Amino acid sequence: MTHETQHEAAEERQSLWLLVLSPSIWAAHFLASYAAAAVWCGAVEDRTSGVDTMRIGIVISGAAALACIGFIGRIGWRKFKLAGGEPPFDKDTAEDRHRFLGAATVLLSALSAVAIVYVCLSLLFVRNCL
């Protein structure tokens, strides 16, 4: 183990927050989409004006969310690819723990990305508030 990887994997530099960041971005985007739909289809005067703008807004913000998730996934991927080591990475070492946290971050980012794509797809097909 090199000095850098040892430093990289030290407990003080780790936290569980990275794991839940991507799903949290999904949650924030989902909540914002729900709120936007509630406002445009409810509070705004009638149920037709501006809906397309809202739909496009949700899709564009979805793309931005995907970019953020991609970035987090990349951080996870780098952790997972920490030099050396043999699968299945279940040894009692700081490096295997590091790889595990990285891999779990990647997987959760992928799931969050799929969930956001689902949301955006549904808005491409459903065009109005009715």
Next chain:
Amino acid sequence: MVGRNGTDGQTVNKDTHPLAEAPSPEVLRAQEARLEEAWKPPTGWRYWSEVNNSIVGIWYTALVLFYLLFGGVLALLMRIQLAVPGNTFLNPNLYAQVFTLHGSVMMFLFAIPIFEAVSILFLPQIMGARELPFPRLSAFGFWAFLIGGMFLCGSIFFNVAPSGGWFMYPPLTSRYQPGVGADMWLLGFSFIEVSAIAAAVELIVGVLKCRPPGMRIHLIPLYAWYVLVAGGMVLFAFPPLISGSLLLELERAFDWPFFDATRGGDPLLWQHLFWLFGHPEVYIIFLPSVALVAMIVPTFARTPIAGYKWIVLSAIGTGFLSFGLWVHHMFTTGLPGITLALFSAASQAVAIPTGVQLFCFIATVYVGRLRPSIPMLYVAGGLATFVIGGLTGVMVAVASFNFQAHDTHFVVAHLHSVLIGGTIFPVIAGTYYFFPLLNGKLLSEKLGRIAFWLLFCGFNITFLPMHFTGLRGMARRVYTYPAGMGLEQLNLVSSIGAFILAAGFGVLMWDILRPKGKGSDSPRNPWDAGSLEWLQEMPGKSWGVRSIPEIDSRYPLWDQPNFVRDVDEGRFFMPDAEEGKREMLVTSIIDAKPQQCLRVPGPSFITLISAIFLGGVFIFPTFKMYWSMAVSGVIALGCILYWLWQGSGVIPEKDTKFIGHGVTVPLYVSGPSSVGWWAMMITMLADITAFVSLLFGYFFYWTLHKDFPPASIAGPGVAWPVIGLLASLGSWALTILARRWNRDEKPTAFYAGMGLAVLLAVFGGYALIAGPQIAAMDPKVHVYTALVWLLAIWAVLHIAAGIVMQLYCVARRYAGRMTGKYDIDISNVTLYWHFVTITVAATVAVIAGFPLLR
């Protein structure tokens, strides 16, 4: 990983190895005698003051199974009524009570608490710990659960049970059911939800902070991962329901019109808040049951679980996505098409993580050498049943299909497949698997097999026909159906099936309760499992584990040589109880490095007494006895303060303790390394979620009404709320300063600062009330006035609790129970005040700021 490399100051991997030699037999016996003395359960009537997880867990589990049987009997009554068309066995009113209580009991008194009961019982053993960090909180949760549950179940014998369905939709429950039934539901379940949140706090802190050394985050048993996720979900799912129940009870008791459309309210808000709880709740029930499967499958496949990180992914992923599904229970309420599409998309997405874990189990069985057994039989039956429920779930998640099937028996069939397949079968599998840990007895294989086939066939005979009756248009929750719709035979079959199912439960109960003779007939680790709980001797000792092991693997009993011997001979950490106290090890979150030797409190009746009086706070208002409620509340507060005063933050006789293997850890820790800080943090996350649910109500009405806040009604103005906010901010800042003055041993500054903080808090609370008071806002006139009052009162109650805590710190310091060095009390109170400040600031921004935007 324990120990440090002294040369370059870097932390390195240096595993602790068990002592090469066992201590002499005399030393071992002396150690065991001291451990035994410290953990000895009280005898006689004092037995009921015990707080040890291994005993409270048994009470808890037994009580949950009792409620399961009670709910099952109610189901049989319904099936008798529905066996033939036009039956008069139950009248419509009683039928409504029976189905409401059946659903409520099964959900709130069986399905959710079984996870907490089993976890309190086994989680410490699964993690090689002696206890959970707050044993008295577990005991308190149990007593609250007993009192609240009996109160609710008892109601049907007086013909006053709730009858609005287990989801209690207004306006039926707000305007058309004047009896006490709905009040009992709202208040009784709120009480039980408080106890559920208490248990969740206990379990989350347990998983994060009470693991054995070396059990890094990627080595923890999957059960613990699931408990962590499910506990986290409880924190965010239950508060919306508590807030919703508060709104509905305020409408029923004081005519505050939250759900009354004629005064600006809207019944749909209840549905949002209820299902914001209700859908995650399905997964709160399901995940811990899958957790049992994740413990059982590797044992019988004789191989480590396949795809550990994939299962962690599915647990966390499901935990998140399940909060984006609630509207799929509301597809028929006329919400905008776009909203339905969003929730339909999330409902499809959640199938991915749910499926992933099932494939991991199949893969584990595939790569291992499966040994057939009773627990695996139930696992297989459960998964098959669950998949059927999952597939009909995908059907009803499609909005257009949902419109057709809504409120029919198709939904009844779907939800029972999910819950019985996803929960009851895995729980029974867990019962057969874990039973030897209770008293050293194995359950009967023959009876287990008979019970399985009765349950499995009974289940399918009961619920398969309901898919067809539902599609033919049979509505749920209606006490009868007409002849000639093609429903007669299918219903009769269902009813027969229900009795076969009940017979299965009868056999199971007999197996559990039948006398099994003296002594133990189970060998140690009867299934040859690899996980830590099977360290236990048969029967188990009250101290839990003999010494706290160093963990190097996910399956230490398989992978670490001589592991059981080393634990038994005290060759690991903390093999003794030198001071005669109940002690456990607290470790760091990521890598489980030893951080503290935590002394946990022993037996006490204060938990029971506190639960009784806190129960009074929820039970008296059901009968409009508000003075009794107030008195009960004051006594409950006194009990809880007494409990904290003598049981928490105790200053130890020495600073540190040697726990073996060259490791010395502190006996007292405050701040983010301490379990108390985490408990406060987690509790307040739940609290703030409840508050956000109320704010959600405010904005929900805003999207509904073009005129909200109504121009015709005067609001609380800006001046008083802002003054209230400034005063609260002052109190908060002084509390932070007082923490520093306490740490710096400046008593005069500390007492003066705290005194001023209390005064500012009192003034701030008064100012927040003054806004709506001076504007003469009448909460009965309109939902707007009611909400402003509620938000202000909510903030003021939090300030009031903050004042009690500030005074508590002053008293602690004065009594010498808190010093600059031993400052956990003020450390946690400061954390609480951070949350109070957020609450007050958000309240003022909404009630004073939002009207300005219009």
